[in-house]
Amino acid sequence: MAFSLIVTTTFLIIIVVYVVFNKRAKGSNRLNLPPGPPKLPIIGNIHQLAGLLPHRAFRDLARKHGPIMHVQLGQISAVIISSPQLAKEALKTHDIALADRPKTFGSELLLYGTTDVALSPYGDYWRQMKKICSLELLSAKRVQSFGPIREQELDRFMESLRLSCGKPINIHKAITKGINNVVCMSSFGKNCKQQHALLEFLDELSRVNSGFYVADLFPDVKFLYVVSGLRSKLMKMHKTLDKIFDDIFKEHEGRRREEGKAHEEDDLLEVLLKIKEEGGLEFPITNNNIKAIFVDIFGGGTDTASTTIVWAMAEMIKHPSVMEKAQQEVRKAFHGKTKITELDTEGLSYLQSVIKETLRLHPPIPLLLPRVCREQCKIGGYDIPIKMKVIINAWACSIDPEFWEDPEDFRPARFENTSIDFKGTHHHYIPFGSGRRMCPGISFGLVSVELFLAQMLYNFDWKLADGLNPKDIDMTEAEGILAAKKVHLHLIPTSYVPYN
Numbered sequence: 328m329a330f331s332l333i334v335t336t337t338f339l340i341i342i343v344v345y346v347v348f349n350k351r352a353k354g355s356n357r358l359n360l361p362p363g364p365p366k367l368p369i370i371g372n373i374h375q376l377a378g379l380l381p382h383r384a385f386r387d388l389a390r391k392h393g394p395i396m397h398v399q400l401g402q403i404s405a406v407i408i409s410s411p412q413l414a415k416e417a418l419k420t421h422d423i424a425l426a427d428r429p430k431t432f433g434s435e436l437l438l439y440g441t442t443d444v445a446l447s448p449y450g451d452y453w454r455q456m457k458k459i460c461s462l463e464l465l466s467a468k469r470v471q472s473f474g475p476i477r478e479q480e481l482d483r484f485m486e487s488l489r490l491s492c493g494k495p496i497n498i499h500k501a502i503t504k505g506i507n508n509v510v511c512m513s514s515f516g517k518n519c520k521q522q523h524a525l526l527e528f529l530d531e532l533s534r535v536n537s538g539f540y541v542a543d544l545f546p547d548v549k550f551l552y553v554v555s556g557l558r559s560k561l562m563k564m565h566k567t568l569d570k571i572f573d574d575i576f577k578e579h580e581g582r583r584r585e586e587g588k589a590h591e592e593d594d595l596l597e598v599l600l601k602i603k604e605e606g607g608l609e610f611p612i613t614n615n616n617i618k619a620i621f622v623d624i625f626g627g628g629t630d631t632a633s634t635t636i637v638w639a640m641a642e643m644i645k646h647p648s649v650m651e652k653a654q655q656e657v658r659k660a661f662h663g664k665t666k667i668t669e670l671d672t673e674g675l676s677y678l679q680s681v682i683k684e685t686l687r688l689h690p691p692i693p694l695l696l697p698r699v700c701r702e703q704c705k706i707g708g709y710d711i712p713i714k715m716k717v718i719i720n721a722w723a724c725s726i727d728p729e730f731w732e733d734p735e736d737f738r739p740a741r742f743e744n745t746s747i748d749f750k751g752t753h754h755h756y757i758p759f760g761s762g763r764r765m766c767p768g769i770s771f772g773l774v775s776v777e778l779f780l781a782q783m784l785y786n787f788d789w790k791l792a793d794g795l796n797p798k799d800i801d802m803t804e805a806e807g808i809l810a811a812k813k814v815h816l817h818l819i820p821t822s823y824v825p826y827n
């Protein structure tokens with residue numbers, strides 16, 4: 328009986344999906360869609376991604392089917408762009424037409440109806456919140472105001488490294504904690520008790536919100552969310568997250584009452600609460616909107632920066648001459664200084680090249696955040712209809728042999744004496760995206776990356792734990808939106824004592 332129920336249910340799912348799929352496919356027959364790999368009924372091209380990292384699978388498919396491809400991922404029709412020229416057409420020429428973001432059940436639930444910035448639909452609400460983000464929360468002045476927090480956290484981090492000298496350290500864990508402390512204190516003013524729970528939540532979020540979950544690929548077949556267990560998992564995550572934020576808000580409210588206006592600098596929560604209380608906005612903001620913004624700040628602010636630092640250390644260990652050159656630069660610049668500030672890192676041009684090269688080979692979000700077409704347009708001569716998902720493979724662009732010599736080699740020197748920056752105007756190098764939906768957190772993210780790396784290189788010499796040969800470091804990426812290093816990096820620091 329139970330068996331026949333399963334068979335009937337499966338059969339029904341197949342029929343429903345097939346009917347919807349066919350209807351959509353017929354609708355697009357009149358369009359000149361980009362070419363793409365052959366599709367199987369119902370699943371389309373899902374099998375070509377199975378077990379692979381999407382940015383790598385798409386790059387391999389693009390080598391066969393071209394830099395603009397149409398793929399069918401279950402019910403999701405998507406165009407994958409893998410060349411800088413076409414990325415420019417999409418993100419510059421058709422920036423407004425492609426400025427929407429896709430919605431998933433998970434993003435709706437965990438981002439309070441996508442009222443954050445990153446996944447909010449394009450429109451007046453998004454414009455208002457992006458402006459608040461860029462001008463109030465992540466402006467150069469605000470980022471600078473958190474300098475003392477970063478320096479205090481860095482001192483603590485350096486002290487913990489000194490205490491561990493000669494012993495192996497899990498660099499991934501140590502850095503993530505350090506960066507998360509900075510983000511937490513900048514956001515809520517004090518080390519918040521909920522920090523650990525927030526970190527665990529983010530880890531899970533990156534996995535479940537990749538957009539490549541089976542249930543997300545068949546959004547019309549609602550009960551797939553139920554039978555796959557994703558619905559209950561997401562509901563539980565939402566409940567946990569909401570409780571974490573409620574506790575943070577309560578603590579903050581208590582401190583506000585105790586301290587009155589005696590804060591030295593406003594933390595980000597205080598900035599947002601003041602904006603909310605002042606009113607006068609076209610879309611008055613609620614506590615739920617503020618919570619959604621903090622998911623962006625934590626999601627965008629912690630793992631992207633820590634991932635970059637880990638990859639930079641792994642690449643430098645693999646390439647000792649790069650490590651030596653970066654250390655020489657830092658040690659010369661800081662020579663004789665007992666206290667190092669952010670101003671001291673400004674002239675470190677080789678270190679900047681190391682960071683740029685790390686972000687070229689290991690962009691933390693290799694497929695950027697997906698866009699959705701809101702006005703039909705043409706890219707590379709092909710039609711992009713409304714509602715089509717558009718995925719830019721930024722990683723494929725940054726290793727395109729037409730633009731980069733020996734593209735898969737780690738060679739920071741390639742950035743010396745070039746004008747290539749992070750502003751998203753060179754489409755062969757877009758680790759922060761490009762156009763209207765580009766990342767507003769570049770300064771906030773990079774200042775920590777520079778400061779942490781500079782101090783790690785200045786104060787310590789580094790070698791691999793377990794007698795591992797640098798050439799054998801496993802550089803595999805983890806699954807999820809974020810291409811973090813899958814196998815944690817364990818390094819042994821020894822104190823560097825400068826000559827007087």
Ligand code: HEM
Pocket residue numbers: 444445446457460465623624625627628629631632635690691692695696697758759760761762763764765766767768769771772773
């Ligand atoms: C190394 C650090 C970082 C990297 C590599 C990075 C990368 C990215 C990328 C690739 C996007 C998508 C852009 C697009 O779709 O064109 C993005 C968007 C975004 N990032 Fe970042 N990010 C970083 C740090 C941060 C920080 C520190 C914050 C906030 C504290 C942040 C907040 C955001 C937000 C809110 C968006 C969405 C913008 C929109 O949709 O309008 N990011 N980031």
